[in-house]
Amino acid sequence: MNRRHFLTTAAFASAAFSISAQEEKDPSGKPRKSVVLVPGKATAASVSPSNRIGVSSYSFWGFQREELRDIPTCIDHAARMGFDGFEILQRQLFTPESTPDNAQLQKIKRHAFINGLDLMGYSTHQGFLSPDQAKRDAQIKHTIDCIEQAYALGIPTMRVNSGTWGTSKDFDDLMAKRGVEQPIEGYTEEDAYKWVIDSYQKILPTAEKCGVVMGLENHWGLGVTPEGVKRVVDTINSPWLKVTLDTGNFLEDPYERLSKLAKDTVLLQAKTYFGGGVWYTLDLDYPRIAKIMKEAGYTGYVSLEFEGKEDPLTAIPKSLALLRNAFA
Incomplete structure (x- = not known):
């Protein structure tokens, strides 16, 4: 019996029964104690589950380690390290020149299955902060294509974005600005909210048809504040658009914002x-974050995104231990 099976079995046993000492007599008439399992006496605390821990393929590749770009290779490492699930970064799977191939997707799904890993997340990029309707339509089509890829992979949730204004020179410049950009000249954030909300309303029918829950991330653009994310999610008000919450993207007051x-x-x-981080380093208190999520009733996956300079093959196991301890 492996550790994961033992913990799961023990949790279900404690949920279903409580232990009671009861006095009986043996055949000679001498008293003896026996242990009785009494159904339905467990407390609510005894059934509180641990969050399962997954890892994003981004943790291995990080847009830098080409020898760790191959998704099956990352799956092999994740299984060896003891993760429960695996999140795929879509840009790591397909290059701009490559065409999505269903046969390739099915091989990846099979590879994860035989390694005992859930494919539990699909992390995608899109941007709708443009006054050009043709550009937004292209991003709508791209997002719909990604949903269909997630469906083919059997993945239940997909990370999505609002996008950025594109007024920074590059990502390094955006990070130097702490993720805050000026709008395109002549436009405001009110325009941006309309573009993003209209775009996701057009995408929703595909998400519902495929059974893929989109999670709008606090990922720069309109997602730089929790209020920005909530405005989009609350306005659309659909079970098929919720939140992918990134612990590292609120650079100030992270706990209140999370x-x-x-x-x-x-x-x-x-x-x-x-x-040390590539762009910045946050000293995050994961037991505190775990408490926040537990109080909110969150029982889903925690997906590691390692973003440090240490070799990922040594840093990722350390990260898994940290998260297992915090979310146990």
Whole structure:
């Protein structure tokens, strides 16, 4: 019996029964104690589950380690390290020049299955902060294509974005600005909210048809604040658009801001920074974050996104231990 099976079995046993000491007599008439399992006497605390821990393929590749770009290779490492699930970064799976191939997707699904890993998240990129309707339509089509890829992979939730204004020189410049950009000249955030909301309303029917819950991430653009994420999610008001919550994307007052989105979260992405961060380092208190999520009733996956300078093959196991301890 492996550790995961033992813990699961023990949790269900404690949920279904309580233990009671009872006095009986043996055949000679001498008293003896016996242990009796009494159904239905467990407390609510005894059935509180641990969050399962997954890892994003981004943790291995990080847009830098080409020898760790191959998704099956990352799945092999994740299984060896003891993760429960695996999140795929869509840009890691397909290059701009490649065409999505269903046969390739099915091989990946099979590879994860035989390694005992849930494919539990699909992390995608899109942007709707443009006054050009043709550009927004192209992003709508891309997002619909990604939903259909997630469906083919059997993945139940997909990370989505609002996008950024594109007024920064590059991502390094955006990070130097702490994720805050100026709008395109002549436009405001009110325009941006309309573009994003209209776009996701057009995408929703595909998400519902495929059974893929989109999770709008606190990921720059309109997602730089919890209020921005909530405005989009609350306005659309659909079970097929909720929140992917990233612990590392609120650079100030993270705990208060995370708590504002916790109840709408369908996937928690957990950043770690062993070796120091590439753009910044946050000293995150994961037991505190776990408490926030538990109080919000979150029982879903925690997906590791390692974003430090240490070798991922040594830092990722450390990160898994940290998250197992915090979310146990």
